[in-house]
Amino acid sequence: MIRIFYIFLLFFSAFLSQANNVHVGKSQVFSTIKEAIAKSNAGDTIWVHEGIYREGNLVVDKRLILIGKNYPILDGNKKHEVLSVKADFTCVKGFKIQHSGYASLDDPCGIKVYESRGVEITDNILDDNFFGIYIQYGKQCVVKNNRIRAYGVEEQQIGNGIHCWKSDSLLIIGNRIEGHRDGIYFEFVTNSVIWRNRSFNNIRYGLHFMFSNNDAYITNYFKHNGAGVAVMFTKNVKMFNNSFEENWGDAAYGLMLKEISDSYITGNHFLKNTTGIYMEGTNRILAEHNTFQANGWGMKIQASCMDNEIRSNNFIGNTFDVSTNGSTVLNTFNGNYWDKYNGYDLDRNKTGDVPYHPLSVFSVIVEQTPPAMLLFRSFMVDLLDKSEKIAPSLTPDHFVDNQPLLHSLPL
């Protein structure tokens, strides 16, 4: 009964609004998109056919559905913001948007959404824009399956791929971002989901996350970004099943956590990063079922962190599994698999009978005297590590996993 009512309502509303199809193209009714937008009514669908459209700044100020056929090109001539969306429930689909203005104060974008809700931006190609997609004061917007690419060299000369600011309930899904400053940037964005995106070769962060509570990012792939992924000043973040790979360098981290609390990190893979997870001022986090493999440092936990629990993770082939800069230990390790563990399991309960101290003395030395890294794996240092294992003096006693696993977890 209710369904019939809805269907009736749908027909009725369609009839009322009289949604039209408007075509733009060389041999179509309209030759410019601007004209088409001006002549159409809210609710109309504008079909843009193949071609290059250099129309400066296009503003969508009413509820329209813009659909590109065979990726028509909207070109900003390096001067303009290409597409400005200022109406709720607008759809933009199937365009190739390129050459926005650059490096000016008003942050020119490929597509910018101003204070709108329900906007959908899907299946577009954004090429060589200053900012890719920019959402400010947006609600319930969807950014899906876009391919965003820029060719930034310096941080100051390029904007972010997907930039979201003061927004709520966004869905960022299945996008592919490369060569921007930050792949995805969230500031004051709440209740949102970032899912199945690939962000790589960006100059700064693959994902940059600040003051954005109650968000989740799931099954994303971050690779070879200048500084990895940064999550800062935020509560209640869920990070599931993401991959963080090959973030190498000076201050590069697979995942940097700064002033984060009450969050949950699970099922992630940290592979070949200089540092897998770097934690600073981080409290009450649970990290479990993650894999840390072939990183320089699996985790760096600064002394400002407390009440974090690290359990049931795999640490495999890392140069250092864990390091810290302090002597107090306020975090717990439990039931992880450490490939450097040499203990035994006499009672056959699959956890080692001897506790494991994941902090090697040399990692402490390197923390204090970084150039000492040059001596890594020398006979001298091996002796030092061995003697420390027998009689700990430099490493804190409590830094210990009491139930180290003998076999790696199938993650």
Added chain:
Amino acid sequence: MNRIIKFVILDILKNKVVVVYTFILAALSWSVFALEDNSTKGLLTLLNVVLLIVPLVSVIFSTIYLYNSSEFIELLLSQPVKRSKIWFSLFIGLSLSLLFAFFVGAGIPILIYAPPDVSLMMLVMGIIISTVFVSIAFLGSVFTRDKAKGIGIAILLWLFFALLFDGLLLFLLFQFSDYPIEKVVVFISACNPIDLARIMILLHLDVSAMMGYTGAVFKDYFGSRSGSVVVLLILTVWVFLPYAISLSKFKKKDL
């Protein structure tokens, strides 16, 4: 091939020490790779083999061999043979036998089990380190006629390069940790062939860590193409300089 080299190599093979060395290396390498489920641990064991056992065996075996072949040298000297040719033949003979032992013993399992870039670097460094320590043995043994003293010098030299040098470097690092001494440290460590070999292997073995902050500095020095060339040059100097000095000494030596 030079006839004397042939005799030297035949003689070394008859000696059986090199054969045993080959077998030990082989047993060690195959077993570490077979026992460990990830090859990284096996590689670490082999790193120690390359950095400790290879130089130790090279320097001591060469020293003993040189002292034991004093008769051979004397015999040859009364024959129409250049002194430099005798010395060179001994050097090549010893180096080739030890390289062969290293390659057959450790090289093959490394090539099979390790990732290609690491294995290649390890192999190259093992070969260079073998030769460097043969060269050092030549230098050590030309200075004294006393065999016991000569072996003592060889062991001391090995101990110095394998352990004491790094100890001193670590001490230096602690003492001057407040100063920007990275460059100095890099420079000093370049003076030790074992350290150089270790760092070169490390750059491939611990890529992620060496990309870290100071690691990046070292990567800049050692890991860049020009850096690698410089390292190879220094190591080449390490191969030839001790030998060259020993040769000029040997040419003037009274027998």
Added chain:
Amino acid sequence: MIVVENLCKQFGKLQVLDHVNLTCSKGECIALIGPNACGKTTLIKSILGMVIPDSGSIRFNGEFINRQYLYRNSIGYMPQIGRYPDNMSIGQIMEMIREIRNYQSNTDEELLEAFKLKDLFQKRMRTLSGGTTQKVSATLAFLFHPQVLILDEPTAGLDPLASEILKEKIVKEKKNGRLILITSHLLSELDDLVTQIVFMQEGRVHFHKTVEALKLDTGEEKLSKAISSILKQSQHE
């Protein structure tokens, strides 16, 4: 053939050779004699290039020998104590030296036969007695028909029979016009061999005379007596 001029050599503080001058020519058989540590062996080793002199020069067939090696093709050397690689057999050593010398023509195997070394060809050097080793040394010295033979205490350690064989060989080679340099303590042995005597003392050549001249000067018939009378004279002076 061999001209030594002003040769000096010091081992530490010890002056082993002190301005030694010596001329040896073809067909001569020269005995180099003198008390222990008078520099005989050092002189010989200098001629062979095994000891590098501090100053002075040595010419071989008119050419200076410093840092040269090819002249040794014409020298056969029998050391005082022959030292050979332990692991090699007699046959291997002979073969090796032949290869090193790149000697193609027939070798002089008279001594090899006379000493019956062929039966021992497979024996390792370390298993040989001192005497047999000396036989090997002697054989090697003569093996390549050298123009010059340098024999350092050739008969020491040899049994009388072998000693006699060697002496005969030396006489034969002398007749063939070789230059032969012998050092020895046993003066009696040299009697019928040598044509000239070089007497060294404390690194100097005390005198260099033909045997005839020596005997004439001292009026003695035996070489050993002649020498001892000279020694006595020099002590009186």
